[in-house]
Amino acid sequence: MTRAPAKKPAARKSAAAPQAAATPAPPARVRPALGPPCVEIEGVHKWYGDTHILRGVDLSIRDNEKVVILGPSGSGKSTLIRCVNALEPYQEGRIKVVGCDLKGPPKEATAARRKTGMVFQQFNLFPHLTILENCTLAPMWVLKKPRKAAEEEAMELLERVHIGEQARKYPAQLSGGQQQRAAIARSLAMNPEIMLFDEPTSALDPEMVGEVLEVMTEMAYEGMTMMVISHEMSFAREVADRVIFMDEGEIVEIAPPDQFFSNPKHERSREFLSRIL
Numbered sequence: 028m029t030r031a032p033a034k035k036p037a038a039r040k041s042a043a044a045p046q047a048a049a050t051p052a053p054p055a056r057v058r059p060a061l062g063p064p065c066v067e068i069e070g071v072h073k074w075y076g077d078t079h080i081l082r083g084v085d086l087s088i089r090d091n092e093k094v095v096i097l098g099p100s101g102s103g104k105s106t107l108i109r110c111v112n113a114l115e116p117y118q119e120g121r122i123k124v125v126g127c128d129l130k131g132p133p134k135e136a137t138a139a140r141r142k143t144g145m146v147f148q149q150f151n152l153f154p155h156l157t158i159l160e161n162c163t164l165a166p167m168w169v170l171k172k173p174r175k176a177a178e179e180e181a182m183e184l185l186e187r188v189h190i191g192e193q194a195r196k197y198p199a200q201l202s203g204g205q206q207q208r209a210a211i212a213r214s215l216a217m218n219p220e221i222m223l224f225d226e227p228t229s230a231l232d233p234e235m236v237g238e239v240l241e242v243m244t245e246m247a248y249e250g251m252t253m254m255v256i257s258h259e260m261s262f263a264r265e266v267a268d269r270v271i272f273m274d275e276g277e278i279v280e281i282a283p284p285d286q287f288f289s290n291p292k293h294e295r296s297r298e299f300l301s302r303i304l
C-alpha cells in the first residue's frame with residue numbers, strides 16, 4: 028500500500044517579501060511491501076490450570092506487516108503475545124517465527140526467540156545500568172559483540188529514538204516517554220525480525236504518549252514487522268495493516284482499520300467499540 032505524497036503548499040507570491048528558500052516537502056511515507064509469513068500461529072490453546080485462556084488462535088503475520096490487537100481486559104491479548112515471545116508455554120498448537128518453531132529442537136527454538144523483540148507497558152529497563160549499558164548488555168553477552176561495536180550501534184539506535192543525549196543517564200533520571208523509547212532502542216539492538224508491544228503507552232502520562240507512538244510509527248515505515256497491543260485508535264488507523272479484535276481467548280474479527288472502526292462486522296466488536304470510542 029502506498030500513500031499519496033503530501034501536497035506541496037502553493038507558493039506565496041508577494042512582491043515585498045524576500046525570496047525565502049523553499050522548505051523541502053517531507054519525504055512521502057511509503058509502506059514497504061509485505062513479504063512472506065513472519066509469524067505463524069496455528070491452533071494455539073493455552074490453559075492456566077483449569078482456565079482455558081487461548082481457545083484456538085490462528086494468525087499469520089507477514090514480513091513488514093503491522094497488526095494492532097484490541098480487545099477487552101482479560102481477553103488473552105498479553106497471553107498471546109507472550110506465547111509468541113516464548114515467555115509463556117502453550118499446550119496445543121504451533122507458533123513459528125521466521126520459519127523457526129518455538130517448540131522445535133533447542134537450536135531452532137532459540138533462533139525463534141532471538142528474532143523477536145518485546146516492549147512492555149512498564150519499560151522493564153535495568154535500573155542499575157545506564158541507558159547505553161541497557162542497550163549494549165544483550166548484544167555483548169548474547170550476541171558476543173565487542174563493546175565498541177555494541178556501543179556504536181546502541182548510540183545510533185538511541186539517536187534514532189531521539190534520546191542520544193540521555194545515553195549516560197540511569198533510567199530513573201529519564202521521563203517515562205524517554206524510558207520507553209530507551210526500551211525500544213534496547214530491543215532493536217538485538218536486531219529482531221519482529222517487534223511485539225504490550226500496551227507500550229498505557230503507563231505514560233498523556234503528554235508523553237505521542238513521542239512514543241511517533242517512534243513506533245517511524246519504525247513501522249522503516250519496515251519493521253510489528254504486533255502491537257494498543258487501544259490508541261489514531262495509531263491503529265495510521266499504522267495497522269489489520270486490526271485483530273480478541274475476546275474471551277479467541278480472535279473474533281480481523282479487518283483493515285478503516286473497515287473495523289467504521290463498520291465492524293461482529294456484534295462483540297461493535298459492543299467493544301461503543302464502549303471505547
Ligand SMILES: Nc1ncnc2c1ncn2[C@@H]1O[C@H](COP(=O)(O)OP(=O)(O)O)[C@@H](O)[C@H]1O
Nearest residue numbers: 075078080098099100101102103104105106107
Ligand atoms: N499467570 C497467570 N495465572 C493465571 N491466570 C492468568 C495469568 N496471567 C493471565 N491470566 C488470566 O488469563 C486471562 C487473559 O489475561 P491477559 O492475557 O493478561 O489478558 P489481556 O492482556 O487481554 O488483558 C485473564 O483472565 C487473566 O486473569
Ligand SMILES: [Mg+2]
Nearest residue numbers: 104105106225
Ligand atoms: Mg494485557
